[in-house]
Amino acid sequence: MEVGHPNDNITMPTDRNGLVGWVAESPGRGTVSLLTSCLVTTALCTWVVIHPRIDGRWKRQVLHKFALWSKTILAPELIAVEAAQEFVQAQTIVKRASKTTNGELCLLQAFYIGMFGIRYHTSLGTKILWPNQFLWLLDQGLLDWSNHGAWGLSPATISDKGNADATVKVFALLQIGWFVVQSIMRTAHKLPLAPLESMTLSYIPLFAMAYAYWWIKPKDIETPSEIELPYMSQSQRAHFDSMAISDVFDREGTKQQESLWNIWTLTPRMFEQEAAEKAFEQEEDKYNERKQEFYDHIHACSDSQCEENGHQRPLPPLRRWETTLAHWDPSLYHSRILWPIACIAGISFPALHLTSWHSIFPTLVETWLWRISAIVSMVAMLVFMQFEKVVFRWRDPLMLIKILSPALYLITRIIMLVGAFAAFRAADPKIYDTYVMSSFWVHLV
Structure with missing residues (x-):
């Protein structure tokens, strides 16, 4: 095998370990072309795969897309899993609406509804029509599908x-x-990849997974559909309003709704509201059972005697406002097929970084920082994904683990990201070696 060496292009002297700094461009590879190839590939991957929700305000739309892009760079596996959850929700909408729409509602329309595609007018502005509200309108016959x-x-x-x-x-x-x-060709010719190249390759499978789930989802829609709600009785309207998942994304002029912090907020899913309603109904059922037991008991003794004997009047359940840090779609979390795939996707990004286990870094400390960070981020993500719902509660004995696992993941991701770029200051000169045929290939970057 013939290999070309860039030694004549090294503009910084090699150190005593034989590592090189900045390498000028040549018919082979230089530092600029290597950096450009990695950055352009990553930027294109992230920008193309992102499918933002619909806002209707150009500035917020752009800022939200930038926020998604930033999160995708830092945690691509979370975007892939988010895409899976959104796909599952779209499938659920199609399935539940099959009877009321004669099977005509398709995934494209379901995605559109889930990405804030429909807003309805109110006296103060517009509000989002959530998927569960849309399905309820169909079930009640208030929306004519035709x-x-x-x-x-x-x-x-x-x-x-x-x-x-x-x-x-x-x-x-x-x-x-x-x-x-x-x-692949460099590996076949036994030429090493730079750590940044390994990191770039790690993005690609996750982006492919996210794009596969979002293949049918509309992309970069700037304006939602604005409608008038059908007439509803007072009780119907009260129930309809109670089904709203959040009011943060409505446009009625409140301070919270106008906050730019909303661009970082994940799009809520209808399963979150349904899970909360189911939990509250279970609490109500328990309360009714305890209340019936209490009233049955007071037939045998006075109210005061019951209280003295520990038979207190049960208190009705209250709706609690919770700070939810993460919540998996139950149909995804409890799936024997989809959940293992989601877990593999969740740890694949740091796992693929381990392909650089034998890569040469400027110092031994950086070498082990890279290796340990890849392993820790895998374990941290896998641990965090085992909790179906993470709610911030200080009394939760597992709260420390639920907070530390994503924190460790974030820290190790930053370490690997910085380490990939810092490695160029003293790199293995072989990462700039090229095999002879590569000089005749057409480079896209």
């Missing part, structure tokens, strides 16, 4: 609103394909 086109729900209308750029997608696929082929 007139869904007037609600902006026809597939053609939704597709026309999308701004997916086919040219960008094609360029991204070509760039990713070239990067993967180049990495």
